[in-house]
Amino acid sequence: xxxxxxxxxxxxxxxxxxxxxxxxxxxxxxxxxxxxxxxxxxxxxxxxxxxxxxxxxxxxxxxxxxxxxxxxxxxxxxxxxxxxxxxxxxxxxxxxxxxxxxxxxxxxxxxxxxxxxxxxxxxxxxxxxxxxxxxxxxxxxxxxxxxxxxxxxxxxxxxxxxxxxxxxxxxxxxxxxxxxxxxxxxxxxxxxxxxxxxxxxxxxxxxxxxxxxxxxxxxxxxxxxxxxxxxxxxxxxxxxxxxxxxxxxxx
Amino acid sequence: xxxxxxxxxxxxxxxxxxxxxxxxxxxxxxxxxxxxxxxxxxxxxxxxxxxxxxxxxxxxxxxxxxxxxxxxxxxxxxxxxxxxxxxxxxxxxxxxxxxxxxxxxxxxxxxxxxxxxxxxxxxxxxxxxxxxxxxxxxxxxxxxxxxxxxxxxxxxxxxxxxxxxxxxxxxxxxxxxxxxxxxxxxxxxxxxxxxxxxxxxxxxxxxxxxxxxxxxxxxxxxxxxxxxxxxxxxxxxxxxxxxxxxxxxxxxxxxxxxxxxxxxxxxxxxxxxxxxxxxxxxxxxxxxxxxxxxxxxxxxxxxxxxxxxxxxxxxxxxxxxxxxxxxxxxxxxxxxxxxxxxxxxxxxxxxxxxxxxxxxxxxxxxxxxxxxxxxxxxxxxxxxxxxxxxxxxxxxxxxxxxxxxxxxxxxxxxxxxxxxxxxxxxxxxxxxxxxxxxxxxxxxxxxxxxxxxxxxxxxxxxxxxxxxxxxxxxxxxxxxxxxxxxxxxxxxxxxxxxxxxxxxxxxxxxxxxxxxxxxxxxxxxxxxxxxxxxxxxxxxxxxxxxxxxxxxxxxxxxxxxxxxxxxxxxxxxxxxxxxxxxxxxxxxxxxxxxxxxxxxxxxxxxxxxxxxxxxxxxxxxxxxxxxxx
Ligand code: SF4
Numbered sequence: 001x002x003x004x005x006x007x008x009x010x011x012x013x014x015x016x017x018x019x020x021x022x023x024x025x026x027x028x029x030x031x032x033x034x035x036x037x038x039x040x041x042x043x044x045x046x047x048x049x050x051x052x053x054x055x056x057x058x059x060x061x062x063x064x065x066x067x068x069x070x071x072x073x074x075x076x077x078x079x080x081x082x083x084x085x086x087x088x089x090x091x092x093x094x095x096x097x098x099x100x101x102x103x104x105x106x107x108x109x110x111x112x113x114x115x116x117x118x119x120x121x122x123x124x125x126x127x128x129x130x131x132x133x134x135x136x137x138x139x140x141x142x143x144x145x146x147x148x149x150x151x152x153x154x155x156x157x158x159x160x161x162x163x164x165x166x167x168x169x170x171x172x173x174x175x176x177x178x179x180x181x182x183x184x185x186x187x188x189x190x191x192x193x194x195x196x197x198x199x200x201x202x203x204x205x206x207x208x209x210x211x212x213x214x215x216x217x218x219x220x221x222x223x224x225x226x227x228x229x230x231x232x233x234x235x236x237x238x239x240x241x242x243x244x245x246x247x248x249x250x251x
Numbered sequence: 252x253x254x255x256x257x258x259x260x261x262x263x264x265x266x267x268x269x270x271x272x273x274x275x276x277x278x279x280x281x282x283x284x285x286x287x288x289x290x291x292x293x294x295x296x297x298x299x300x301x302x303x304x305x306x307x308x309x310x311x312x313x314x315x316x317x318x319x320x321x322x323x324x325x326x327x328x329x330x331x332x333x334x335x336x337x338x339x340x341x342x343x344x345x346x347x348x349x350x351x352x353x354x355x356x357x358x359x360x361x362x363x364x365x366x367x368x369x370x371x372x373x374x375x376x377x378x379x380x381x382x383x384x385x386x387x388x389x390x391x392x393x394x395x396x397x398x399x400x401x402x403x404x405x406x407x408x409x410x411x412x413x414x415x416x417x418x419x420x421x422x423x424x425x426x427x428x429x430x431x432x433x434x435x436x437x438x439x440x441x442x443x444x445x446x447x448x449x450x451x452x453x454x455x456x457x458x459x460x461x462x463x464x465x466x467x468x469x470x471x472x473x474x475x476x477x478x479x480x481x482x483x484x485x486x487x488x489x490x491x492x493x494x495x496x497x498x499x500x501x502x503x504x505x506x507x508x509x510x511x512x513x514x515x516x517x518x519x520x521x522x523x524x525x526x527x528x529x530x531x532x533x534x535x536x537x538x539x540x541x542x543x544x545x546x547x548x549x550x551x552x553x554x555x556x557x558x559x560x561x562x563x564x565x566x567x568x569x570x571x572x573x574x575x576x577x578x579x580x581x582x583x584x585x586x587x588x589x590x591x592x593x594x595x596x597x598x599x600x601x602x603x604x605x606x607x608x609x610x611x612x613x614x615x616x617x618x619x620x621x622x623x624x625x626x627x628x629x630x631x632x633x634x635x636x637x638x639x640x641x642x643x644x645x646x647x648x649x650x651x652x653x654x655x656x657x658x659x660x661x662x663x664x665x666x667x668x669x670x671x672x673x674x675x676x677x678x679x680x681x682x683x684x685x686x687x688x689x690x691x692x693x694x695x696x697x698x699x700x701x702x703x704x705x706x707x708x709x710x711x712x713x714x715x716x717x718x719x720x721x722x723x724x725x726x727x728x729x730x731x732x733x734x735x736x737x738x739x740x741x742x743x744x745x746x747x748x749x750x751x752x753x754x755x756x757x758x759x760x761x762x763x764x765x766x767x768x769x770x771x772x773x774x775x776x777x778x779x780x781x782x783x784x785x786x787x788x789x790x791x792x793x794x795x796x797x798x799x800x801x802x803x804x805x806x807x808x809x810x811x812x813x814x815x816x817x818x819x820x821x822x823x824x825x826x827x828x829x830x831x832x833x834x835x836x837x838x839x840x841x842x843x844x845x846x847x848x849x850x851x852x853x854x855x856x857x858x859x860x861x862x863x864x865x866x867x868x869x870x871x872x873x874x875x876x877x878x879x880x
Binding site: 040041042044045046048049052053055056057058059060067073085086114115116118144227228230231233234235 | 254255256257259260261265266268269270271273335336500502503504551552553554555556585586
């Protein structure tokens with residue numbers, strides 16, 4: 001399991017003690033971008049549950065959260081990328097609106113004090129890029145299976161480096177697409193004791209989002225690896241988030 | 252160690268099984284000498300909403316050397332995974348299997364959860380029958396409102412906690428710790444000492460003798476010092492009751508995901524069909540200032556957006572307006588809303604509606620319970636049609652256009668006329684909407700939804716001796732009611748009569764039912780409280796094969812001088828009072844509620860401060876000093 005303090009190593013561009021005070025022009029709120037990790041057992045809670053958990057943590061922390069108007073007032077949170085249930089992430093981003101300026105340090109300290117280390121805010125700043133600029137996400141996928149071997153790792157490496165047609169399902173359609181354009185710099189290595197590690201970047205743009213589960217499914221159908229067995233499982237960890245160039249860290 | 256990646260793979264709602272919630276209690280195993288696994292025999296979402304579980308979890312964990320954890324019934328997909336992977340049922344906090352615990356406790360709130368008790372014990376690898384469990388197995392204990400008749404479960408439990416457990420369960424832990432320490436502990440010796448604490452019933456210490464016709468001939472005690480009846484425990488001073496200043500906050504959605512502020516315990520009304528209204532007597536209130544402090548404290552610990560004032564009949568809380576005033580001083584600005592789960596038409600006012608945000612939503616719920624004034628008098632539901640219509644008028648003027656009405660069919664003395672009364676009352680509500688000048692116009696007018704349950708005669712109610720309508724009769728009544736409801740604005744929902752029949756068998760059952768439960772487990776029964784897993788036919792088959800006649804417990808009715816299976820339990824209320832109430836019901840006489848007049852039910856002997864008994868009795872120049880039965 002991931003240690004909660006191994007967050008992506010990012011150069012710190014934002015002074016910790018300087019007020020984040022860029023007012024939203026229309027309604028005098030301040031939009032703040034937070035970077036957080038969702039790890040450990042919290043990988044099993046859904047996006048909706050995460051939103052509720054965050055909201056309650058902000059309230060417990062007595063942070064100046066802005067509430068929407070109307071019958072059911074709620075804080076406004078917009079997330080950069082979706083994350084499937086069961087997957088961990090060191091690098092999630094969300095925008096939240098506040099009613100008064102605070103410093104990144106205040107926000108992080110107050111929030112982390114009321115959470116338990118499985119949901120940890122490690123970054124806060126005025127947004128640098130647009131949320132929709134997030135384009136590539138890096139992952140570490142570990143497959144634990146009795147058939148794992150160095151040669152299988154090599155075969156999987158070439159599988160991910162070539163054209164990779166898979167059946168993609170949407171609500172209404174099913175079609176075969178080549179997902180290789182949405183995979184960047186894949187590398188597969190044998191890890192010892194029946195484990196294979198895949199490192200790659202996958203596209204997280206609105207239109208071409210590629211769920212890491214496609215890579216697992218492709219490998220299991222190509223090499224006949226069933227993950228339904230009791231002695232096999234996979235884990236997915238999102239480690240970082242980049243712009244379209246695949247190099248500039250998203251902030 | 253559990254491997255969550257394996258055990259939770261492709262499992263629906265994995266958040267049910269991970270524990271780790273903010274506010275849970277984790278202790279260092281090496282400094283703990285008494286471990287409780289508190290089990291709720293239903294799924295996580297239901298169990299996490301249970302106020303009793305929250306209170307007891309916190310009162311047990313208040314001691315450093317005691318650690319109480321939680322466990323819920325795994326959904327069938329998880330059952331299959333656990334069997335495949337040979338994973339025994341575990342407690343959420345530590346992940347340790349239940350069989351390692353000192354106490355495995357079950358909260359027994361509804362009869363249809365009994366099969367889940369055995370299901371959970373089996374998944375934990377704990378022998379189901381208490382006589383098969385040895386010195387090293389956990390002590391299996393039950394509590395909750397079903398333990399007012401624990402007899403169907405007598406074979407499976409080592410002991411039952413009768414009444415309120417916030418004080419008695421920590422006492423039980425103390426006894427356990429001290430006997431372990433001084434070396435005097437054996438299970439038998441412990442259970443004997445436990446029965447002396449008060450409020451603990453050890454079923455194996457009482458043998459039941461039967462007449463040839465199956466009715467009970469008497470009870471035989473194993474030891475002379477055992478009490479003849481086990482009196483329930485209550486918290487005498489409710490203000491001083493243990494209060495959980497922190498509470499677990501679920502990550503996933505649960506049924507009651509909000510602050511539950513228990514303003515009082517018990518209900519002063521005395522509806523004759525209502526078990527809770529009888530067994531939680533005497534009514535005890537908390538002071539508004541204390542409640543306000545407790546609400547603030549819970550808000551700061553949780554960040555919840557809603558506070559629900561909870562109790563059997565919140566609007567009877569004497570200082571409700573003071574309490575809402577205090578709460579509104581800080582809740583509004585923090586966007587925390589106030590909710591009332593139960594409303595009475597006779598105490599419903601415009602003022603209340605303005606303060607309680609959930610009442611601001613479009614639906615309003617009332618429970619007239621019966622369709623005619625005659626039958627409402629029989630059941631002692633002292634609410635009139637005028638009061639209901641007046642309350643609806645208040646609501647309609649404020650823009651509401653949805654009303655939900657709760658009824659029950661099958662009450663003693665019920666006729667077709669009473670059933671038609673349900674339809675007429677609903678039409679009157681519809682009519683009064685169109686009479687209301689300030690009503691909400693547009694949005695399709697009014698919607699009245701009827702929710703009609705079938706009566707189950709419960710122990711410790713004036714109706715405990717009553718016959719339950721046969722299945723055919725209940726279904727006939729349901730169809731009759733359907734035929735008389737002609738108003739298109741009235742929507743009619745009713746409960747499955749078959750469920751009510753099984754519920755009655757176990758609510759009124761004796762020890763013979765143990766063999767049916769055991770057989771039901773052998774056949775894989777579980778989640779009977781869930782429509783998708785309940786099968787009436789399967790139950791009938793079990794009863795046939797274990798020679799149980801369900802009619803004996805339901806349509807037969809019990810004789811007033813018959814020994815009842817639950818006569819071993821003393822909930823404070825006397826049998827004489829219940830009998831008199833039953834006779835008054837047949838005479839159509841209402842009995843005033845405890846706030847107006849004390850009718851001497853017997854509960855005052857249990858003591859208690861800030862109770863209606865004290866107030867009402869002192870008004871009559873009497874005191875509620877403990878008196879003997
Ligand atoms: S003793 Fe009197 S006031 Fe107290 S609960 Fe019974 S009837 Fe009500």
